[in-house]
Amino acid sequence: MKVILVSHTPDPERSISAAARLCYSPANIEQILSAGINDDHVFLEKLVAVGHLSPIEHASFTFAIEGISRACSHQLVRHRLASYSQQSQRYVGEEEGFAYIIPPSIKENKRLRGHFERLMEESQGAYRLLVQELTDKGRSLESAREDARFVLPNAAETKIMVTMNARELLHFFSMRLCNRAQWEIRDMAFQMLQRVKTVAPTLFRHAGPPCLKGKCPEGPRSCGKPDEVRRRLLGE
Numbered sequence: 001m002k003v004i005l006v007s008h009t010p011d012p013e014r015s016i017s018a019a020a021r022l023c024y025s026p027a028n029i030e031q032i033l034s035a036g037i038n039d040d041h042v043f044l045e046k047l048v049a050v051g052h053l054s055p056i057e058h059a060s061f062t063f064a065i066e067g068i069s070r071a072c073s074h075q076l077v078r079h080r081l082a083s084y085s086q087q088s089q090r091y092v093g094e095e096e097g098f099a100y101i102i103p104p105s106i107k108e109n110k111r112l113r114g115h116f117e118r119l120m121e122e123s124q125g126a127y128r129l130l131v132q133e134l135t136d137k138g139r140s141l142e143s144a145r146e147d148a149r150f151v152l153p154n155a156a157e158t159k160i161m162v163t164m165n166a167r168e169l170l171h172f173f174s175m176r177l178c179n180r181a182q183w184e185i186r187d188m189a190f191q192m193l194q195r196v197k198t199v200a201p202t203l204f205r206h207a208g209p210p211c212l213k214g215k216c217p218e219g220p221r222s223c224g225k226p227d228e229v230r231r232r233l234l235g236e
Helices: 011-023 029-034 036-051 054-058 068-075 110-136 141-151 165-176 183-197 228-232
Strands: 002-008 060-069 081-088 157-165
Touching: 002 183, 011 029, 011 054, 029 183, 036 054, 036 110, 054 157, 054 165, 060 165, 060 183, 068 183, 081 165, 110 228, 141 165, 165 183, 183 228
Parallel strands: none
Antiparallel strands: 002 060, 060 157, 081 157
C-alpha cells in the first residue's frame, strides 16, 4: 500500500485559525491575518476542544492511494463528504492479469493461501474468456470489459484519489483508526494520518478513535485495548 499526500491548503492551520478568529473578532481581514500568528496552535487546540469545527472545513487534503483492494475502496467511499477519482475497471483492462490483495490471515497459512490464489487464477481465466468471446461476437473492447469485470473479486487491487476537508478527516480517523475497523482501511487511515501530521501537527495531534480521550462508545463490542491504541497513535 502506498499513500501520498498530493496537495493541501497552503498553511492549513493558519487558514483555519483565521477563519475561526473572524467569527469572534470585530477586526478586518487584514488585521486578523496579521495577528495572533504565535498563538495559532493554542487557539486551534481550544477550537477543537469546544467543538467549534466549522472553521476546520476551510482546509482540505488530497491523497493518492494505491495497492488497496476494492473491498477497502468500497468502505472508503462510504465517507460521502469527500471527492473521489478511482481507476476504472471499464476502461482499464485486466486481460494480462490483475493484481490482488491477500489478507494477512490467509497469506500466513500455506493451505489457505494456495486456495485463495487458485480462486484468483480462476477469476482471471473467466475474465479473459469473457472479454475474448464478447469481442468475438462484435462487442467493443470497452463494452466487453464492462461486463467481464463482474467476475473480478473484491480482492482486486485498485488506485484512488481522495480529497477531504479537515473536519471530515477527523471524523474519518475517529472511525477508521479504531481497532474494530477492518485491518486494511485502518492501515490506510494510519498512513494518511502520518502524512497530514507533517503539515498540520496541532490539528491532528489527537486524531483517532474516542478512546484516545475517554471511554470507548462501542460498549460490549469494544476491543478492550485502549492503551494499545494510545501507544500506536500517540506514542504513549
